[in-house]
Structures are given as C-alpha cells and as structure tokens.
Amino acid sequence: MALRLFSRSVSSAHLYRSQVKLNPIVLRSYSAAASATNASLQNTTTKSDSATTTKTTTENEEKKTELEATEENAEKETIKKETKEHGYEFGAHHWNLERASAVALIPMFSTSLIYGAHPISDGLLGVVLPYHIYMGFDSCITDYIPKRVYPRLHRASNWANAVSTNLVMWGCYEFNTNDIGITEFMQRLFAA
Numbered sequence: 001m002a003l004r005l006f007s008r009s010v011s012s013a014h015l016y017r018s019q020v021k022l023n024p025i026v027l028r029s030y031s032a033a034a035s036a037t038n039a040s041l042q043n044t045t046t047k048s049d050s051a052t053t054t055k056t057t058t059e060n061e062e063k064k065t066e067l068e069a070t071e072e073n074a075e076k077e078t079i080k081k082e083t084k085e086h087g088y089e090f091g092a093h094h095w096n097l098e099r100a101s102a103v104a105l106i107p108m109f110s111t112s113l114i115y116g117a118h119p120i121s122d123g124l125l126g127v128v129l130p131y132h133i134y135m136g137f138d139s140c141i142t143d144y145i146p147k148r149v150y151p152r153l154h155r156a157s158n159w160a161n162a163v164s165t166n167l168v169m170w171g172c173y174e175f176n177t178n179d180i181g182i183t184e185f186m187q188r189l190f191a192a
Helices: 002-011 032-046 050-078 088-115 119-144 151-178 182-191
Strands: none
Touching: 088 119, 088 182, 119 151, 119 182, 151 182
C-alpha cells in the first residue's frame, strides 16, 4: 500500500513540475556576486516595468555591497594565523633518529661494560644517552601536552626539555674530562 502511494506521487510529479519551482538550499550560491546576478535575472524576468527594474537593481547592488562587507568580515574572523607545521619529512627523520639513538646505545653500553672506561665511549655515551632521553621526553610532551590545547605550556615544556638536555650534555662533558668518566663511575657504583 505504501509503495503504491509513493509510486503515484512520483509518477504524478511530472504533471506539476511546470507549476512548482524548487530551489533547494544546497544548489543556491553563497557568493554575493552570484546571488546578486541570480536575483537581478529573476527580477528582470518577473517585472516588466523599467522603473521597477531600476529600483530592484539598485536594491540588489546595495545588498551586494552589504554581502561583500559581511563576507570580508567573516573571512577575517575565520582565517586563523598560519603556523609552521612540521611535515612528513620531519616526522620520518624524527622517528629514524630516535630509533638510531636507541640502537646505538646497545653496543655503547656493552662495549663500556666489557672493555672498561675509554674516553671515546664515555664521550659518545655523554651525547647519545641525553639525546635519547630528550627524544623520549619530546614524544611525551607532544602526546600529553598538545600544542593546540596548551600552546604556552607546550612551548615552555619544549624549552625546558631542550635546556635541561643541553645542561646534562655539558655536565657529562665536564664529568668525562675533569673527573673519572661515566663508565668508571658506573663500575664503581655497582662494585660498592
């Protein structure tokens, strides 16, 4: 029964097509120029008097300028300040550097524990280990303090991470050159 009612309304729709003009919202143009030209075309076809057409064209021009002004204000409000985002290349290099530092630490630790203290292994450990820790904290900051939610805190934590990593690298350099070194310190720590 419902199918018959639907088929009747669809089949009889062609009879009323010339009388009913459908202008769906989806098909309407949102630009001021297109709506003004469409309105002027409709006004000129519906009204034949020249005086009324001049009035409608002046009204359309006023509406057009108002729409342009509101569109400019809307564009200014909706346009956000562009921020430099890191692209795919940065993410790929970031991941590769993180994995490389993790893989490089394995032979560095094993070499230092097997052969003992050496200035080159201590120097490499003093750079690669803080860098690996820096990358780990950077991932935590990116995940748990997102820039779009906490822009100031995100920036402050990135700065704190970078400054502390540089201080740790400087401390490792001082410890390796002026004291016993990282490897000897670890051996004495576990021997005690």
